[in-house]
Amino acid sequence: AQSVAQPEDQVNVAEGNPLTVKCTYSVSGNPYLFWYVQYPNRGLQFLLKYITGDNLVKGSYGFEAEFNKSQTSFHLKKPSALVSDSALYFCAVRDGGNDMRFGAGTRLTVKP
């Protein structure tokens, strides 16, 4: 069965600094990897996905993620953080089926 781990409950960065939110995964076959963001009292919004191809994936709001097969990781990155990026971020994985598994989430706080 597929699973993901987000090793950090909380990430704090200063506005303008680069940010990284970490994710590692486990699947039996080829992974389909996703990042979602959740703002307060809202549902999840899709940010980006890796299916195949280039290991660096670009998504919404200036976010990108790097797929690393040898380290089974899919870390979310942004070169310059904004206060408005403060939210809860979820990594998710599929193994080719229709269902998806989510990590526990990482709360990102960007301070002015």
Add this chain to the structure above:
Amino acid sequence: DVKVTQSSRYLVKRTGEKVFLECVQDMDHENMFWYRQDPGLGLRLIYFSYDVKMKEKGDIPEGYSVSREKKERFSLILESASTNQTSMYLCASSFWGSYEQYFGPGTRLTVT
């Protein structure tokens, strides 16, 4: 834009009551999902459906049932609500074989 709506944003029920949570999507998606979201646990899959009248158990189906009589509607049923079912419930949908899921705004259920 894809729209997934949930019948209530906030719901308060008493222990032992039967509870219905409704989800409707307007994009003709084949797949629909119910998750619960708890702090520190992320999203956990309760049930999903890939066609009308079809259902599959997720990771935590105990105490829940589902109904999908029409393609656009997927209902989550708590037969006899208990306090440990107090949670945020998120509905999502996707096309068959597609990758990203689209989420509703969530229903925060409190069982007293």
